[in-house]
Amino acid sequence: MTENIFKNKRLLQDLFINIVLFCASYIIAFLVTYYGKLPPESFRIIQITLPVVLVVRITIFFVFQVFSGQWRDASISDMVAIGKSVTLSSVIIALIIYFIFNIKSIPVTLYIVDWLVITILTGFTRFSQRLINELIVKKSDKVKRVLIVGAGSIGKRLIKEMKSNWEMGYTPVALVDDNPAKVNRTVLGVKVQGTRKSIPHIVETLKVDEIIIAFSYAKGEVMREIVKLCRLSNIPFRIINKHEGPLDQKTIVDRIRQIKIEDLIGREQINIEFEKIQKYIEGKRVLITGAAGSIGSELCRQIARLNPERLIAFDRSENGLFYLERELIEKFQDLEYSLALADITDFIETDNVFNNHKPHIVFHAAAYKHVPMMELHPSQAVKNNVMGTKNVLDVSILHGTKKFVFISTDKAVNPVSFMGMTKRIAEQLVQGSDNINKTRCLAVRFGNVIGSSGSVIRLFQEQISKGGPVTVTHPDVKRYFMSIPEAVQLVLQAAVLGEGGQTFLLKMGELIKINDIAKELIMLSGNGSSQEIKINYTGLRFGEKIIEELWEDSEECMENVNENLYVLKSKSTNKFNLREFKGKINNIIRVASAQEKNLNGFKHKLEEIIEEGRAIIR
Numbered sequence: 001m002t003e004n005i006f007k008n009k010r011l012l013q014d015l016f017i018n019i020v021l022f023c024a025s026y027i028i029a030f031l032v033t034y035y036g037k038l039p040p041e042s043f044r045i046i047q048i049t050l051p052v053v054l055v056v057r058i059t060i061f062f063v064f065q066v067f068s069g070q071w072r073d074a075s076i077s078d079m080v081a082i083g084k085s086v087t088l089s090s091v092i093i094a095l096i097i098y099f100i101f102n103i104k105s106i107p108v109t110l111y112i113v114d115w116l117v118i119t120i121l122t123g124f125t126r127f128s129q130r131l132i133n134e135l136i137v138k139k140s141d142k143v144k145r146v147l148i149v150g151a152g153s154i155g156k157r158l159i160k161e162m163k164s165n166w167e168m169g170y171t172p173v174a175l176v177d178d179n180p181a182k183v184n185r186t187v188l189g190v191k192v193q194g195t196r197k198s199i200p201h202i203v204e205t206l207k208v209d210e211i212i213i214a215f216s217y218a219k220g221e222v223m224r225e226i227v228k229l230c231r232l233s234n235i236p237f238r239i240i241n242k243h244e245g246p247l248d249q250k251t252i253v254d255r256i257r258q259i260k261i262e263d264l265i266g267r268e269q270i271n272i273e274f275e276k277i278q279k280y281i282e283g284k285r286v287l288i289t290g291a292a293g294s295i296g297s298e299l300c301r302q303i304a305r306l307n308p309e310r311l312i313a314f315d316r317s318e319n320g321l322f323y324l325e326r327e328l329i330e331k332f333q334d335l336e337y338s339l340a341l342a343d344i345t346d347f348i349e350t351d352n353v354f355n356n357h358k359p360h361i362v363f364h365a366a367a368y369k370h371v372p373m374m375e376l377h378p379s380q381a382v383k384n385n386v387m388g389t390k391n392v393l394d395v396s397i398l399h400g401t402k403k404f405v406f407i408s409t410d411k412a413v414n415p416v417s418f419m420g421m422t423k424r425i426a427e428q429l430v431q432g433s434d435n436i437n438k439t440r441c442l443a444v445r446f447g448n449v450i451g452s453s454g455s456v457i458r459l460f461q462e463q464i465s466k467g468g469p470v471t472v473t474h475p476d477v478k479r480y481f482m483s484i485p486e487a488v489q490l491v492l493q494a495a496v497l498g499e500g501g502q503t504f505l506l507k508m509g510e511l512i513k514i515n516d517i518a519k520e521l522i523m524l525s526g527n528g529s530s531q532e533i534k535i536n537y538t539g540l541r542f543g544e545k546i547i548e549e550l551w552e553d554s555e556e557c558m559e560n561v562n563e564n565l566y567v568l569k570s571k572s573t574n575k576f577n578l579r580e581f582k583g584k585i586n587n588i589i590r591v592a593s594a595q596e597k598n599l600n601g602f603k604h605k606l607e608e609i610i611e612e613g614r615a616i617i618r
Contacts, residue, residue: 015058021121022057026050029114033107045106049097056096057118060089066122082122090115146170147199147208149226150215151177151185151192154240158214158252159188168253173206178222196226203233211237212256220265220510224520227259231523239263261457262450264520265481265512272489272564273496280496281306284402287359288313289344289392290366292320294449295407298488299363300324304332312357314340315366344388347395354399361495362396364389365407367423374419375542378602382592385422386429386585393430397439405495406430408445408503410480410548417543421606428613429585431501432578440500444491445568447480447508447548460518464525468533473540475515478547480508490564497565505550505557505566554614570614584609 030042064085066078094111097103146162148155155175162170175192176199177183182192193202202208211230218226230237241255286303290296291313297320300313311328315321321339328337338357342349344366367385368374374381389406396404408427411420427443434441450457456479463470487506494504515535522533540546551557551568558567588605 017125018061018122019054019058021125022054022118023050025114025118025121026053028117029110032113032117033110041105045103049093049101049103052096052101053093056092057085057089060085060092078126079123082126083119086115086119086122090118143169143171144209145173145207147174147176147202147206147211148172148190149176149196149199149211149213149230151175151179151182151187152215154252155214156187158212158240159190161253163188165253170210170253173208174202176202196222196229199226199229200232203235208233208235210235213237213239213259214252215240220512224264224516227264227520227523259524261517261521261524262483264517265450265509272493276496277492278306281308281361281492283307283309284360285310285312285357286361286363287340287354287357288363288365289315290364291315292317292324293365294455294484295488295491296363296365297324297327298484299365299491300328301331302485302488302492304328304335304337309336310357311335311337312340312353312359313337314342314344314353316341316343344392345383347391350391350395351398354395354401358399359396360402361405362392362401362403363405363407363491363495364392366392367407367426368419369409371411371417371419371543372541374422375417378418379592381418381422382588382606385419386425387589387592389426390429390582390585390589393433393441397433397437400437401439403495403498403500404430404433404439404441405491405498406441406443407491408443410445410447410508410550412445413549414552415610416545418603418606419543421603421610424610425585425606425613427503428610429581431503432581432613434501440498442494442498442500443503444494444506445503445550446482446487446490446506447550448482449484449487450481456514457517457521460521461525464522464533468522469536470518470522470533471536471538472515472518473538473544474546475513475537476546477514477540477544478511479514480510480548480550481512482506482508493562494565497562503555503568505568507564507566508550511547552614581609581613584612 027046030038030046034042064081066081066085090111094108097106148158155177159172159175162168162172172190175182175187175190176194176196177192178195180195183194185192193206199211203211211233213226213230227237237259238256239259240252241257281303286308288296288299288303288311291300292315296313296315300311303311313321313324313328315324318341321341325337325339328335340353340357342353344350366388368381393404393406406427409420409423411417412424412427413420415421415424427445430441430443433439448455460470490506494506498504518535522535525533554570556569558569588609591602591605
């Protein structure tokens with residue numbers, strides 16, 4: 001209500017000022033045309049025609065929406081609208097006066113002078129406030145002088161917003177961009193002063209108060225160098241958040257935030273076919289195992305937005321399901337959901353859940369994931385990761401589930417740990433069970449996720465908060481990383497595209513040194529350098545590799561789905577016997593259940609089962 005009154009008041013003020021300008025311009029045109037000596041009949045002509053001038057000008061200005069903008073936001077498009085309005089209204093006025101009023105004594109030059117004067121006056125009044133504001137901003141001590149990194153579309157929008165809304169407290173004074181073609185060019189009045197290498201020099205010479213990084217994507221190594229150069233400048237630096245939905249739904253300035261470790265990993269923004277995913281999920285009953293975990297809970301969040309018939313959250317963690325339910329109630333009030341407090345290692349419990357809900361789609365995310373912990377408890381790794389997967393898979397097939405999606409890991413590739421081996425066996429079992437009772441089964445394999453409950457990043461952040469030291473196993477350890485929401489989006493896309501019997505591999509980007517992540521987290525924490533918080537190297541733990549792989553030599557990576565997903569195909573021509581494979585799995589489960597303390601040769605038995613299953617992927 002108050003906003004509407006304000007807008008109406010501003011419109012009336014704008015209208016009044018323009019009426020004064022229209023009158024002044026018309027009279028000035030007569031004075032200029034007749035060199036200040038108006039003929040006696042001129043006063044009568046002005047008196048008769050001025051109302052026509054006002055009516056026509058006001059009407060045309062409304063048609064071209066010249067009155068709808070704020071003067072402080074005046075731009076080239078406003079000037080174009082003024083030019084069109086003045087030109088069309090001048091032509092209409094001349095025709096009315098000549099043909100309807102039959103006044104033929106007015107020379108054409110008078111209309112030209114009137115057109116020129118009113119264009120200058122209306123243009124000046126609109127740009128004058130913006131000019132005054134910019135002059136005030138540039139001289140104000142309260143306004144931050146900003147260097148913008150990136151002269152692309154996001155940088156342009158940022159400049160425009162800052163110049164249009166000076167009360168935000170920013171004035172852009174320079175740009176940098178690594179594209180040589182843009183250097184020394186001017187973008188909306190701001191010069192591209194150089195490349196990222198120039199950041200410290202520009203900050204010093206132009207007395208910059210803050211740096212804002214504004215581009216859609218940069219490789220991790222480039223992003224880390226930019227941040228390093230910003231740190232050398234010894235002034236605050238922040239970044240535009242590109243991952244909060246479409247850019248047109250929120251102002252660019254509102255998206256400015258502190259740098260996060262995700263930014264330094266530098267993953268390219270992925271393109272997801274959301275419409276296809278929604279069409280696939282909508283109206284279906286979807287069950288998620290491990291629903292209270294990092295990946296499982298994010299699956300719940302994203303699927304909840306896709307209008308499923310019912311979401312079934314399956315987990316054995318009472319507290320986890322409690323907090324998940326609170327979030328679902330708060331964020332998805334129209335969602336139909338059920339909580340299943342059950343254990344996947346208990347076949348009867350699992351069967352009861354499926355019998356009650358009859359899910360169309362199953363996402364199996366429940367698993368033990370901590371490599372060192374599973375080295376200490378291999379029998380638990382087998383029971384949860386192998387037997388649990390087998391139970392959920394068998395029950396899915398028994399109840400006619402349409403699609404079964406298994407969440408795998410890069411640690412299942414040439415596995416050396418109990419965790420990796422059990423996940424590999426589960427992956428092979430899923431692929432070999434495809435199309436039994438028309439249940440299509442597929443696996444999705446990816447690397448580490450940032451922010452998960454078992455993420456090394458969380459451990460580092462806890463250690464940093466306590467003042468260190470930060471513990472890294474080996475200075476050369478490298479891992480693949482992606483965010484949890486991104487991983488889940490790709491899992492959903494694979495579920496839509498998967499026809500069964502496939503292993504999808506998420507495009508993971510570049511390998512990142514864990515040591516580099518530790519150093520960056522220390523820097524981001526505000527502790528300055530790794531000299532203040534020490535990094536201790538503890539040595540590789542049992543089951544760990546220096547570098548994780550995404551596929552084996554026995555597999556062929558086929559990039560034939562889209563830019564986000566690969567499909568893995570086995571090079572083996574051997575025949576796979578599912579019955580024999582399941583028999584070996586049952587034997588290893590019995591051993592794990594009966595001999596928890598005496599497991600000599602257990603890892604070798606797992607290796608034999610994995611070798612048996614290498615012919616599955618096709």
